[in-house]
Amino acid sequence: MGRVDGKKVLITGGAQGLGACFGRMLADEGARVALSDVNFEGAEATADEINKKHPGAALAIKHDVTSKKDWEEALDAAAEHLGGISVLINNAGIGTWGNIETETYENWRRTQEIDVDSIFIGTQLAMPYLKESQPASIINISSVAGMVADGMMLSYNAAKSAVWMMSKSIALHCAKSGYDIRSNSVHPVFTRTPIVDPLIQLGGGGAEGEKKLVRQIPLGRLGEPEDVGYCVLYLASDESRFITAAEFKIDGGITAQ
Numbered sequence: 001m002g003r004v005d006g007k008k009v010l011i012t013g014g015a016q017g018l019g020a021c022f023g024r025m026l027a028d029e030g031a032r033v034a035l036s037d038v039n040f041e042g043a044e045a046t047a048d049e050i051n052k053k054h055p056g057a058a059l060a061i062k063h064d065v066t067s068k069k070d071w072e073e074a075l076d077a078a079a080e081h082l083g084g085i086s087v088l089i090n091n092a093g094i095g096t097w098g099n100i101e102t103e104t105y106e107n108w109r110r111t112q113e114i115d116v117d118s119i120f121i122g123t124q125l126a127m128p129y130l131k132e133s134q135p136a137s138i139i140n141i142s143s144v145a146g147m148v149a150d151g152m153m154l155s156y157n158a159a160k161s162a163v164w165m166m167s168k169s170i171a172l173h174c175a176k177s178g179y180d181i182r183s184n185s186v187h188p189v190f191t192r193t194p195i196v197d198p199l200i201q202l203g204g205g206g207a208e209g210e211k212k213l214v215r216q217i218p219l220g221r222l223g224e225p226e227d228v229g230y231c232v233l234y235l236a237s238d239e240s241r242f243i244t245a246a247e248f249k250i251d252g253g254i255t256a257q
């Protein structure tokens with residue numbers, strides 16, 4: 001028995017990094033997964049790798065999360081292949097680096113579109129599918145940057161904070177409507193994926209750049225994708241059936257300081 005046997009999961013941003021790791025871990029525990037990404041080749045490579053281990057468990061979908069039309073097609077393709085959608089993981093995201101004096105409006109808009117607007121558009125369109133496949137779970141990947149600010153993360157702080165509160169609002173609506181659809185947010189600290197490479201570069205690159213990031217984390221290391229994956233696995237499974245409108249910090253203790 002897998003922990004998520006029979007779960008039908010759509011993961012956005014599934015080509016690499018955290019999304020690809022969630023796909024692998026969920027498939028290892030019995031789920032079928034649709035990996036969507038604007039980088040279709042990447043999503044396909046990850047799906048192929050999963051299918052080698054678990055034949056037929058994974059599907060790759062080309063999907064720009066800022067496009068309503070792409071969302072409609074992705075949800076349709078995922079539901080057709082998986083036989084419905086019971087778990088939606090809003091994971092696709094970007095970060096930009098800039099303060100109130102240097103950040104461009106273009107970067108601000110792009111961050112809000114990819115990190116926040118996409119969750120509004122996609123989750124709204126996914127609701128009929130989730131209602132059909134209850135018990136269901138919405139997992140939104142926010143960040144510790146949605147809870148604590150950095151002068152250079154203006155757009156990202158605003159976006160990830162919005163994701164945190166949207167998750168609760170969605171959770172309350174579902175609960176009050178009597179739907180068995182839970183909604184929670186996950187808040188990783190610096191985790192070893194391509195998205196942290198620019199931050200390591202800013203700190204001087206290589207081991208020195210990584211050390212500067214690690215110095216801030218009480219547990220003394222970067223997060224690994226699996227550290228976040230175990231939380232996502234729990235939230236996708238029925239083990240978390242009484243958990244909704246909650247936030248999960250996967251942060252090595254950084255936000256306690």
Ligand SMILES: NC(=O)c1ccc[n+]([C@@H]2O[C@H](COP(=O)([O-])OP(=O)(O)OC[C@H]3O[C@@H](n4cnc5c(N)ncnc54)[C@H](O)[C@@H]3O)[C@@H](O)[C@H]2O)c1
Nearest residue numbers: 013015017018038064065092093143188190191193194195
């Ligand atoms: N790695 C970290 O340190 C960290 C920390 C906190 C939060 N997060 C969040 O975790 C999520 C995953 O990040 P990651 O670390 O795996 O980064 P990543 O850059 O490795 O992966 C992000 C994925 O999202 C995809 N993507 C970007 N724009 C898209 C779009 N418009 N439509 C569809 N897909 C798109 C990319 O192609 C990529 O595959 C993001 O929301 C990120 O903000 C990451």
